[in-house]
Amino acid sequence: MKQVVRARHAIVGGEAVHDFAFVVEEDRIARAGEGAAIVAANPDLPCMDYGEDRLLAPGAVNGHSHCYQILLRGWADDWGFDKWRDDALYRIIPQLEPEELYWVALAAFVEMLGNGITTVVEFFYVNGAGTARLEKLVEAAIDCGIRLVVARAWMDASYAPPIFREDIASARRDTIALAEELRSAGILVCPAPHSLHAASPEMTRAAVDLARELGVPVHMHVAEARYEVEQVKARTGLTPIAYLDSLGVLGPHFVAVHAIWQTEEEKDLMGERGAALIHNPVTNQYLGDGIADLVGLRRRGVRIGLGTDCDLRPCIYDEMRAATFLQKTATLDGATLSARDAWLMGTRDCARAVGVEAGDFAAGCYADWCVIDRTHPSFHPWSHPVNQLVYVSDPGIVVETFVGARKVSDRRRAQRYGNERIGKELRKVAERLRLPLDHANAPA
Template structure:
């Protein structure tokens, strides 16, 4: 019912970001717009900005679209300069918003930061002022025990992307160890392998069983929580729980797909498919039933048309 979009196309201004915000409003989905900041020389012009420009444009979006949860997202230690990351952390504190950043996704990151700064990527984020309870770290695969303790002390959150991590050959994030250390974990999709939270739940559970050679390493219930209540908590938004005072955000699944003799959460995590979703409600309003809305179908058709033109 809610997505966090790590949005890149900011180099020419806010037009693309505003289009994404409007699209979310039209379809009824909840949106957290993690507005990317990038200033690396290798970044394409449509991604790259000066620090002052990125800050001003992000501020404009926050003021114009308060319901979009616009937050700051210095891309990574290799795509955003140290000055930009420091500025982003100061911006997040000043504007009371979250900070999203890709970190420790591949071994080379740690090799580079240790060789140059005698720091792990996590330690370097801390030194730059970008590791706090506002920090949402994407990937965090290559972290050691000391890093995990540091993450827990600082209150940083980790978003685990098991499908993309497999697709890119990144590695397996040890979410069991992160949770034991007290780090809050949520699920994300990262790349467009197949943006399904059900697939991410399944992959999260199965990969930990393989990593630990233990079928009980991560249960279906724990993986389900990563994609619902804990995911919302990791993003610092209300949701993931049907209790008094929480937003009425929920989906209706086809109960005929769930066997009476099997725990429902096991069926959803290990066998669930997008086709099981019969309806979606956001803040009590039905935004999907049976099949995609006219707006969603039109958006898909337009996107496919653009993709075909680009592939010619």
């Protein structure tokens, strides 16, 4: 299938462009450029033509998510990290049956599509009891049409719930099998040693070796909380990034998630080795993790993408806003990280960091885009569209989302999912897991 997509208003490479078009072949962009010229050069192709009331933006790329954490929303808030992890996360998630996981994942993915996210990296760690749960998550992504990258976690620490744990041989075997199985569906599978506290050095090395064999990135949580630095130092004599470098795992394929607590020397190391960072500023605030030094890391050439991590409200525009605000606050300089910088981190740069050809309207990229309503009350005609989306708008401004040139979300569809089947299934899951459903105080 070949077609032209044309828009009066678009965001291309982080810039506002008037009269823009691209040619789609199958699910990718073949050519892009000035709208009138592209249309004139392709007179026989059907043309999807967006008018003055619409703005075309590349789909946002979510570099790090745990979709099942939507079950913790609204009741496990305002806790310290240890209590949140032990009394909510590690208590609830291991109980999820595969079919329940399907509905939870579908709900989160549909919400992401509605918020303009077209690619998601799911860091999935319920792998200790076989492959059924992860298969259900993949099924949910395929059913709703979101572009999925599986960061398939490896975990062997004795403190972790048994359903998260496995040995190196089975993690390797299952990751290879999954990568082969999902290749034809275009789903990238990346080994993901969970963290330095949940994966042994042997397991971390083995996961990185496999990533090299498969030619894919490796994802790992690093230095999210300050205590991790002390823990790693006590065990190894080195700080986390320096220790990872001593294991020989730091390199252009390495995607560090969080990496908040770093010395200046470690930041140099990340830059020298060409490593990438996925920054999750909303979660970092929500859990009280800290503020990553994006400005310092960017100066050293570290590639940076954004993620929604605990999926409180999975919206990359929120993450862009939080990323700039935190840097402005930390450096006491309002000019330190611009809306455009943040926009690229949540689109093109994130796609590059996680190894997916997406996040921009350029030849070779997947044809993934979302349509913004320029007549929405929160859309101001005097605003630059990038600043508008990063600083002002609510995700309700996204009216349609396309993945691989196929419409996968619109307002009606989002409402239908929200109100009907998914809502009912989620309520059943909440009841079975005994999540708090009624927060009203008992009458005196």
